[in-house]
Amino acid sequence: MTLEQSFAANLRQRCPRSGGDQNLSVLDIVSAAKFDNSYFKNLIENMGLLNSDQVLFSSNDKSRDLVKKYAEDQEEFFEQFAESMIKMGNISPLTGSSGEIRKDCRKINS
Secondary structure, eight states, rough: OOOOOOHHHHHHHSSSSSSSSTTTOSSSSTTSSSSSHHHHHHHHTOOOOOHHHHHHSSHHHHHHHHHHHHHHHHHHHHHHHHHHHHHHHHHOOOOGGGGOOSOTOOOOOO
C-alpha cells in the first residue's frame, strides 16, 4: 500500500519519528466535521489515515467492492451504517463475574 504523496508528506510533518504522541489528526481530511461518505472516497485516493482502514481498499476484492460502493452511494452507506449500529446495540456485553477485563488484549485464553 502506498499513500498519496502529498498526504504522506503532511502526515510525516504532523507525526515525527519520536515524540508527537499528543498530535491529533482527523480521519477524514475532506469533511472532518460532517458525517458522509468522503472517508471511503479518501481510501480510494490512498488517503486513509489508519493503515488498518486503507487495507480495506487494498487487501481483497470483497472489501474493495464495499469501499467503492460506499464511496459511490452515500445513501447505501447510511443505510448499512444504521443497520450495523442497530446490530451492535443488540449485543449483550458480559458483565460482573461473567465478563472479563483484559489488561493484555493479545493474551490468548487457554
